[in-house]
Amino acid sequence: MWPEYLFPSPSGVFRSLGEGIKDGSLLLAAAVSMQRVITGFLISLAGGILLGVALVRIRFLEECFGPLLLGLQTLPSICWLPLAVLWFGMGEKAILFVVAAGSLFSIAISFVSGVKNISPLYRWVAKTMGASGWQMFTTVIFPAALPSFVAGMKQGWSFAWRALLAGELLSPQSGLGYVLVMGRDLHDMNLVVAVMVVIILLGLAVEKLFFARVEASLRSRWGLDRA
Amino acid sequence: MLVLEGVYKYFSSSGTDRLVLENINLRVKSGEFVCLVGPSGCGKSTLLSIIAGLEKADRGRVYKDGKEITAAGPDRVVMFQEAALFPWLKVIENVEYGLKIAGIPKEVRREKALRYLKMVHLSRFADSYPHQLSGGMRQRVALARALAVDSDVLLMDEPFAALDAQTRYLLHRQLQEIWQVTGKTIVFVTHSVEEAVLLADRVVVMAANPGRIKKQFAIQLSRPRHLKNVDLAFLAGEILRELEEEVAKVARAEYDGEWSPEEDVFLPAPNSNMGDGI
Numbered sequence: 365m366w367p368e369y370l371f372p373s374p375s376g377v378f379r380s381l382g383e384g385i386k387d388g389s390l391l392l393a394a395a396v397s398m399q400r401v402i403t404g405f406l407i408s409l410a411g412g413i414l415l416g417v418a419l420v421r422i423r424f425l426e427e428c429f430g431p432l433l434l435g436l437q438t439l440p441s442i443c444w445l446p447l448a449v450l451w452f453g454m455g456e457k458a459i460l461f462v463v464a465a466g467s468l469f470s471i472a473i474s475f476v477s478g479v480k481n482i483s484p485l486y487r488w489v490a491k492t493m494g495a496s497g498w499q500m501f502t503t504v505i506f507p508a509a510l511p512s513f514v515a516g517m518k519q520g521w522s523f524a525w526r527a528l529l530a531g532e533l534l535s536p537q538s539g540l541g542y543v544l545v546m547g548r549d550l551h552d553m554n555l556v557v558a559v560m561v562v563i564i565l566l567g568l569a570v571e572k573l574f575f576a577r578v579e580a581s582l583r584s585r586w587g588l589d590r591a
Numbered sequence: 592m593l594v595l596e597g598v599y600k601y602f603s604s605s606g607t608d609r610l611v612l613e614n615i616n617l618r619v620k621s622g623e624f625v626c627l628v629g630p631s632g633c634g635k636s637t638l639l640s641i642i643a644g645l646e647k648a649d650r651g652r653v654y655k656d657g658k659e660i661t662a663a664g665p666d667r668v669v670m671f672q673e674a675a676l677f678p679w680l681k682v683i684e685n686v687e688y689g690l691k692i693a694g695i696p697k698e699v700r701r702e703k704a705l706r707y708l709k710m711v712h713l714s715r716f717a718d719s720y721p722h723q724l725s726g727g728m729r730q731r732v733a734l735a736r737a738l739a740v741d742s743d744v745l746l747m748d749e750p751f752a753a754l755d756a757q758t759r760y761l762l763h764r765q766l767q768e769i770w771q772v773t774g775k776t777i778v779f780v781t782h783s784v785e786e787a788v789l790l791a792d793r794v795v796v797m798a799a800n801p802g803r804i805k806k807q808f809a810i811q812l813s814r815p816r817h818l819k820n821v822d823l824a825f826l827a828g829e830i831l832r833e834l835e836e837e838v839a840k841v842a843r844a845e846y847d848g849e850w851s852p853e854e855d856v857f858l859p860a861p862n863s864n865m866g867d868g869i
């Protein structure tokens with residue numbers, strides 16, 4: 365009815381998926397993409413926590429850069445691409461930069477808001493027991509902010525995942541984004557949709573198997589799930 | 592020795608400053624057990640926070656052993672009105688917290704924490720998380736946590752209000768024992784005049800709006816005390832009279848003009864259908 369190159373059929377997509385898995389090309393692309401997104405995410409996690417700690421501890425920074433951060437978070441990650449290419453050239457580093465930049469600010473913001481929502485009572489208890497400075501941070505502020513921070517990390521992960529695809533689409537050497545571009549160039553819509561399926565499945569898997577579990581175990585430990 | 596000299600405290604709510612504590616002068620000797628009673632909202636918790644160094648007095652000074660109090664510290668542990676246990680730590684770890692901050696090695700602090708946990712009859716729950724405990728049990732863990740630190744001064748904000756009579760009785764005995772052995776200075780807030788006369792060397796009655804010290808009663812009776820004791824009952828009656836006068840004042844001030852018993856005292860039940868079907 366319609367030409368195959370405009371509208372893929374379910375059977376065609378399955379065929380593409382099967383072929384890609386059998387010859388390993390899709391699996392390899394997924395592995396490369398996963399490795400990139402995890403690396404980028406870990407970088408943004410470290411950077412986001414550092415930035416968050418700085419913002420929380422130095423009020424001046426928060427007042428100056430708090431609103432800016434909010435703006436940067438809403439910036440679509442693809443906007444970082446020109447800068448990335450300028451600084452790092454077309455390549456692996458540029459992609460990692462885009463991924464990290466895409467999730468860094470949402471992680472920092474969730475850290476700061478997690479800390480702000482801590483009941484002052486916890487801090488008071490710790491203070492009267494003699495905790496201060498770094499000890500206060502590690503024994504009260506960080507653990508108390510953890511549940512809301514994990515929720516922020518989950519959001520950061522989805523930002524990182526989107527940023528990765530943006531990066532891979534524009535400077536493709538390998539990975540799922542590269543296969544996507546290839547599918548477009550070959551007018552192989554079945555392949556394009558097959559890649560989309562893989563992207564959705566991987567994103568969901570990490571969210572459900574990792575973040576959702578961490579969150580659930582935290583919530584049950586805290587007793588937040590009791591009706 | 593704790594000394595409060597001319598302490599004033601304001602809280603600003605919606606732009607206007609409200610006087611919460613007015614000219615509080617109080618001396619608590621080392622090893623003394625002082626109970627604060629007063630109508631709800633008169634500033635008892637605020638006063639405790641000022642002694643703890645968590646809130647700053649807007650005027651006046653607070654000293655401990657001659658040194659001005661400027662910040663919170665482990666020599667003045669507070670047991671708050673809410674248990675405020677850390678939900679991310681097990682019960683035993685909560686009790687150990689102050690010892691851990693003090694840098695006491697793991698085995699030593701575990702043993703000490705267990706001892707206090709036994710004292711509040713909760714050693715079976717050492718490995719539970721706070722949310723698995725009842726309100727009264729949580730309050731007992733908070734007591735163990737506060738006692739484990741061995742501070743010179745213990746500030747307690749209605750610590751036993753949520754407990755049943757039997758447990759409260761047991762903990763009264765234990766608190767007195769610890770107090771006598773350690774010679775701690777204790778400032779204890781309570782709503783119960785009976786509790787105050789049972790425990791205290793001195794009962795301070797506060798008045799509200801603004802919060803101030805109205806009258807003080809020395810309780811020079813031998814321990815252990817019993818409520819049935821005639822002298823004790825007499826003193827309790829005296830204190831209760833002072834207190835009720837203040838409570839009544841607060842009630843009158845609050846109800847004046849905005850609450851008329853005749854109209855509002857009847858709250859219709861949500862499922863009442865009186866006369867609906869006529």
Ligand SMILES: Nc1ncnc2c1ncn2[C@@H]1O[C@H](COP(=O)(O)OP(=O)(O)OP(=O)(O)O)[C@@H](O)[C@H]1O
Nearest residue numbers: 602603604611630631632633634635636637638672
């Ligand atoms: N952080 C705050 N900001 C503004 N007002 C406050 C604050 N904390 C307390 N207040 C006010 O100060 C007054 C005294 O509060 P406080 O908690 O000390 O009373 P209390 O005597 O402990 O009462 P209760 O017996 O009910 O515990 C109250 O009227 C309260 O509204």
Ligand SMILES: [Mg+2]
Nearest residue numbers: 635636672748
């Ligand atoms: Mg109070």
